[in-house]
Amino acid sequence: MADIKIVNLHKEFGAGADKVVALDDVNLELGGHVFVSVVGASGCGKSTLLNILSGIETPTNGQVTITQEGGPARAGYVFQSARLLPWRTVMDNLLFVQEDRSEPTRQRCQRYLDMVQLGDKGKKFPGELSGGMQQRVGIARAFSTEPDVLFMDEPFSHLDAITARSLRAELHHMWQETGKTVVFVTHDVSEAVELSNRILVFAKGGRLAEDIPMDLPFPRESADPDVALAKAEVFRTFERIGALTVR
Amino acid sequence: MSTVTAPSTSPPRRASAEDLARKTERADRLRTWGWRLAGYLFFLGLWEFSSGRLMDENLLPGPSAVFATFADLWATGEVPSAFATTLTRIGIGFFLAFVVGVLVGMLMQNRWLNGFFRDAVTIGITTPGLIWALITAIIFGNREAGPLLAIVLTTFAVITVNVSEGIKSLPKDLIDMAKSFGVGVLKRNRHIVLPHLAPFLFTGVRFGFSIAWKVTVLTEVFSSSSGIGFEMRTATQLFRLPEFLTWILAFYILALFLEKVVLEVIERRFFSWRTSLKA
Ligand SMILES: Nc1ncnc2c1ncn2[C@@H]1O[C@H](COP(=O)(O)OP(=O)(O)OP(=O)(O)O)[C@@H](O)[C@H]1O
Ligand SMILES: [Mg+2]
Numbered sequence: 228m229a230d231i232k233i234v235n236l237h238k239e240f241g242a243g244a245d246k247v248v249a250l251d252d253v254n255l256e257l258g259g260h261v262f263v264s265v266v267g268a269s270g271c272g273k274s275t276l277l278n279i280l281s282g283i284e285t286p287t288n289g290q291v292t293i294t295q296e297g298g299p300a301r302a303g304y305v306f307q308s309a310r311l312l313p314w315r316t317v318m319d320n321l322l323f324v325q326e327d328r329s330e331p332t333r334q335r336c337q338r339y340l341d342m343v344q345l346g347d348k349g350k351k352f353p354g355e356l357s358g359g360m361q362q363r364v365g366i367a368r369a370f371s372t373e374p375d376v377l378f379m380d381e382p383f384s385h386l387d388a389i390t391a392r393s394l395r396a397e398l399h400h401m402w403q404e405t406g407k408t409v410v411f412v413t414h415d416v417s418e419a420v421e422l423s424n425r426i427l428v429f430a431k432g433g434r435l436a437e438d439i440p441m442d443l444p445f446p447r448e449s450a451d452p453d454v455a456l457a458k459a460e461v462f463r464t465f466e467r468i469g470a471l472t473v474r
Numbered sequence: 475m476s477t478v479t480a481p482s483t484s485p486p487r488r489a490s491a492e493d494l495a496r497k498t499e500r501a502d503r504l505r506t507w508g509w510r511l512a513g514y515l516f517f518l519g520l521w522e523f524s525s526g527r528l529m530d531e532n533l534l535p536g537p538s539a540v541f542a543t544f545a546d547l548w549a550t551g552e553v554p555s556a557f558a559t560t561l562t563r564i565g566i567g568f569f570l571a572f573v574v575g576v577l578v579g580m581l582m583q584n585r586w587l588n589g590f591f592r593d594a595v596t597i598g599i600t601t602p603g604l605i606w607a608l609i610t611a612i613i614f615g616n617r618e619a620g621p622l623l624a625i626v627l628t629t630f631a632v633i634t635v636n637v638s639e640g641i642k643s644l645p646k647d648l649i650d651m652a653k654s655f656g657v658g659v660l661k662r663n664r665h666i667v668l669p670h671l672a673p674f675l676f677t678g679v680r681f682g683f684s685i686a687w688k689v690t691v692l693t694e695v696f697s698s699s700s701g702i703g704f705e706m707r708t709a710t711q712l713f714r715l716p717e718f719l720t721w722i723l724a725f726y727i728l729a730l731f732l733e734k735v736v737l738e739v740i741e742r743r744f745f746s747w748r749t750s751l752k753a
Contacts, residue, residue, distance in 0.1 A: 280653040302654060312652040314669040314747045323665055324655040352747050372655065 229300045229408045231257040231280065235289035238275055238433070249275040250433035255424075262402050262409045264419035266465070267429030267436075273412040274307060275433070277378045280410065293304045293373050303374035305382040307412075309361035311353040317364050320351035321371050331466045339367040342397055344390070350443075359386050366394065370401070380412045395422060403445070416465070421447045428461075429469055436468045535716040543716040543724055552705070555723055560690060560701040560728065568686045574626055575678065576632025582638050591634075598631030603689035611697035621693040629686045633678035640674030668722075672744055680737055687732055691725060702728065723738030 238250040249272040257263055264274050277413055281304050284427040311320045318388045322328050340346050343363035345356075353361050362385050369377060379398075385393040399422055400408050411447040413419050421439060421460050428437035439461065447454045518537050535543075547553045578595065581587045606624040614620035644667060652662045694703020695747030702724055709718035 278650075283650040283654055301656065304654040305649070306651065308647070310647050312648060312665065312669070315665065323661075324652070324657060339660075378654075 228259060228406050229293055229295045231255070231376070231408065231410075232294075233257075233289070234291075235281075235409070236279065236286050236291060238284065239281060239287045245303050248433055250279070250286075253435045255275075255427070255435065257408065257410070257437075260406050260408075260426060262343045262399075262411065262423045263425040263427060264423040265412045265429065266414065266416065266419055266461075268431055269414075271431050272433035273429060274380055276429075277304070277380055277410060277412060280346075280376075283384065293376060300375040301372065302378060303369035303372050305366050305369045305377075305379040306382040309353070309358075309365040309366075311361055312366055313353050316350050316352055317356070318420065320353065320364060321368050324348040324368055326374055335365075335373070335444035336371045339371040340364075341365045342370065343394065354449045359390070362386065363390070363394070372407070374407065376408045376410070377412070378410050380384065381413075383418070384414065396469045398422070399445070416458055416461050417449060420454060420461055421449065426461060428464060430468050437464050439464065507689035532715060535719060539716050540719045540723060543544065543720045544564070547717070553558075553720075556700070556705050557703045558723065560687075560694065563621050563694075564625070564687050564690050564732075567622040567690065568629065568683060570622060571626045571629040571682060571686065572633055572679065575630040575682070576637050576675075578630065579634040579637030579641065582634065583641055595631045595634050598627060599635065601628070603628040603685055603692060604606055607689055607692040607696055611693060614697070616697050616699045618698055621690050624689050624693045626684045628689045631687065632682045633675075636674045636681075637671070638680030640671040643670075645670055676741065676744065679740075682684065683732060683737065687729065 228294040233253055235253075236250055238248075240247045242251055251272075253276070259264075260431060265276065269271055274317040279286050281302050293302075311317075312323060315323060317340065318333075318336060321340065322332070326334050327338070337346065337349065340349055343366055344359060345363055345367065346382060348356065348360065348364075353364065356364070362382070366379075366382055369379070383394060386394070395418065398409070401407070411419075411423065411449070424441050426437075426439040427435060428439065430436040441457065443453055443457060449455070492550055500667050519532075522536040522538060525531050525534045525539070531539070545554070553705075578591055582595075603624070607629045608626075610620040610624040614623070648666050648670075649662060651667060691701075691703040691706075694701040695707050698704045699737060706721045706725075709715075709721060
């Protein structure tokens with residue numbers, strides 16, 4: 228189980244008149260068996276937070292540390308867009324991020340392609356798939372490395388409702404079975420409430436405005452009055468902070 | 475019910491539609507080739523007719539005479555040996571130009587070195603091959619360095635510019651993706667950087683090549699003592715028109731071979747992922 232510690236994290240882009248503050252003095256500890264959802268308006272620094280946690284961006288100030296018992300934490304990342312290599316087949320895209328290309332590895336990759344219902348598309352090139360299919364390949368790729376920490380940036384937002392629901396169930400199942408740490412960015416309050424045990428609400432300017440624990444027992448049916456109540460409460464918090472994205 | 479009957483009727487219908495499409499495509503291709511052939515027949519016929527009738531046949535030997543001379547010179551081994559000489563020059567010269575071009579393209583990513591090389595590259599791009607061929611002929615005479623240097627000077631800049639463009643447009647999102655998954659730098663270069671650069675390199679090679687072989691023949695005309703260009707010079711000096719036209723024919727065959735066969739084979743090999751998208 229990974230522990231994530233964020234101390235005085237500050238991130239700016241550009242300089243002078245073009246300066247944008249993407250994250251403003253964020254302090255946070257994520258330990259144990261955590262599934263944390265990050266919500267907030269468009270442009271409030273959610274993707275930037277994931278990029279810093281995954282090491283793609285470096286912070287302007289402050290530190291993030293990710294520790295894992297017995298060695299460095301391995302990360303998987305589902306990006307807001309699919310980010311597949313257009314010149315490699317779907318299967319080769321999965322194999323690209325693996326440590327080896329052995330038969331068990333291939334079988335594991337195939338299993339995750341099956342999971343996203345693309346088991347028969349391994350030999351296709353990404354350009355031959357629809358946008359939603361490409362996004363699912365991105366999801367399979369992140370799962371297939373069986374990482375300790377999983378970063379997901381609005382992974383289900385481009386998918387149809389039924390596929391999204393089945394993948395949400397898979398994700399939840401995997402999280403419960405394996406004790407991974409999941410950091411999950413979403414605009415969808417229902418999704419956040421049904422999946423996570425903690426919800427972070429970011430406000431404009433990259434400020435961490437609210438840290439809401441979600442202790443309801445799983446599985447959380449949307450018809451359950453407690454779940455509906457929790458959603459209503461998160462919505463109210465959103466409105467108070469002005470974090471809701473109007474789409 | 476309709477879901478049960480649909481699979482049994484649709485495959486033959488689709489097959490016949492495919493057949494039809496293939497048939498029209500074949501007819502189309504036959505027609506294209508027919509017109510192309512007709513073009514050849516017309517112009518060669520006009521040429522044959524003119525020779526000896528509209529113009530003296532010593533000044534304008536007909537195609538039949540040229541083909542006969544070509545066959546003779548091929549049999550004596552002159553054509554193959556001139557081919558080999560010219561191709562070797564192109565091969566070595568172009569390899570050097572490629573290395574220099576890629577190297578300069580990489581160095582130019584640095585701001586200061588960009589300033590250092592910038593105008594040299596512009597000059598390389600804008601100066602006609604004829605100028606370099608003349609200069610190197612004057613300086614080096616019939617020494618081997620002449621054509622090689624002329625090739626490097628006329629083509630490296632084309633490759634440099636393309637490599638530079640390729641490096642500038644490296645897909646940062648894919649490289650970041652690979653980093654976040656802990657993929658090492660060698661594997662990133664091999665699977666992201668190289669495939670991304672390949673089309674840029676190929677465009678550079680394609681343009682560079684079409685300049686390189688012309689310059690090679692040109693330098694041979696001016697100063698070499700072997701190769702296709704040299705043979706052309708000799709033929710004109712001895713006023714042997716059929717031989718001169720034979721060497722021009724050889725020049726066309728060389729061009730067709732390099733541009734169509736060699737480059738297209740390379741293209742098909744490296745960019746199969748693109749053609750499979752079009753299909
Ligand atoms: N590479 C960059 N260069 C300059 N500015 C950037 C860069 N990346 C992000 N920003 C800026 O930082 C701010 C936060 O961006 P970020 O992508 O983290 O938002 P987000 O919360 O993920 O938004 P969305 O919900 O629309 O995806 C924005 O104002 C954005 O313009
Ligand atoms: Mg984002």
